[in-house]
Amino acid sequence: DSGVTQTPKHLITATGQRVTLRCSPRSGDLSVYWYQQSLDQGLQFLIQYYNGEERAKGNILERFSAQQFPDLHSELNLSSLELGDSALYFCASSVGVGGFQETQYFGPGTRLLVL
Amino acid sequence: AQRVTQPEKLLSVFKGAPVELKCNYSYSGSPELFWYVQYSRQRLQLLLRHISRESIKGFTADLNKGETSFHLKKPFAQEEDSAMYYCALRGIGGSQGNLIFGKGTKLSVKP
Numbered sequence: 001d002s003g004v005t006q007t008p009k010h011l012i013t014a015t016g017q018r019v020t021l022r023c024s025p026r027s028g029d030l031s032v033y034w035y036q037q038s039l040d041q042g043l044q045f046l047i048q049y050y051n052g053e054e055r056a057k058g059n060i061l062e063r064f065s066a067q068q069f070p071d072l073h074s075e076l077n078l079s080s081l082e083l084g085d086s087a088l089y090f091c092a093s094s095v096g097v098g099g100f101q102e103t104q105y106f107g108p109g110t111r112l113l114v115l
Numbered sequence: 116a117q118r119v120t121q122p123e124k125l126l127s128v129f130k131g132a133p134v135e136l137k138c139n140y141s142y143s144g145s146p147e148l149f150w151y152v153q154y155s156r157q158r159l160q161l162l163l164r165h166i167s168r169e170s171i172k173g174f175t176a177d178l179n180k181g182e183t184s185f186h187l188k189k190p191f192a193q194e195e196d197s198a199m200y201y202c203a204l205r206g207i208g209g210s211q212g213n214l215i216f217g218k219g220t221k222l223s224v225k226p
Binding site: 003004031033035042043044045048050055056058090092094096097098099100101102103104105106107108109 | 151218
């Protein structure tokens with residue numbers, strides 16, 4: 001599958017814990033975006049990386065951090081987890097920085113449940 | 116404020132009936148508008164974008180800058196159209212490439 005991949009598919013953890021979500025972009029895509037989807041807030045943009053560098057930040061909490069590695073895969077780290085962090089976390093990728101007519105391709109998501 | 120509003124959480128129609136999923140936006144600059152669709156157990160995928168002005172799977176959407184709307188329409192709904200539909204925007208020429216999404220409308224097409 002040459003599309004965007006995300007691991008794990010599901011994650012169950014406890015409050016106060018830390019987890020890492022992983023995303024591999026489509027082959028050739030340099031940008032990775034992270035989105036959080038919750039029932040009340042919908043799909044919210046968290047952060048974008050382009051070719052290893054942070055490009056844009058959205059509504060990302062200080063407890064959350066991300067990075068993009070030289071092989072272009074990205075990890076989203078969520079720490080001091082709270083019940084409200086339970087959500088579906090999507091990764092998307094695009095060829096460039098997200099300019100005009102550029103398409104974002106989405107991964108299947110990681111469903112996080114904090115108990 | 117940048118915002119995308121989809122007023123209907125759920126839209127239920129019968130097969131063969133016309134469908135219109137509403138989307139209104141608020142954006143200070145020039146936006147690029149999209150419709151994304153998520154079928155059951157599948158990932159979010161691009162359905163169409165305003166700049167293409169094309170019909171995909173029988174769906175069309177016209178950007179109305181005066182009314183700041185980008186409604187999605189299909190003259191005859193099919194059962195396979197049942198899915199979650201998300202309207203999204205991105206600023207043209209902005210420094211950020213992220214999408215701003217509406218909360219989505221669940222379309223249910225009954226036989």
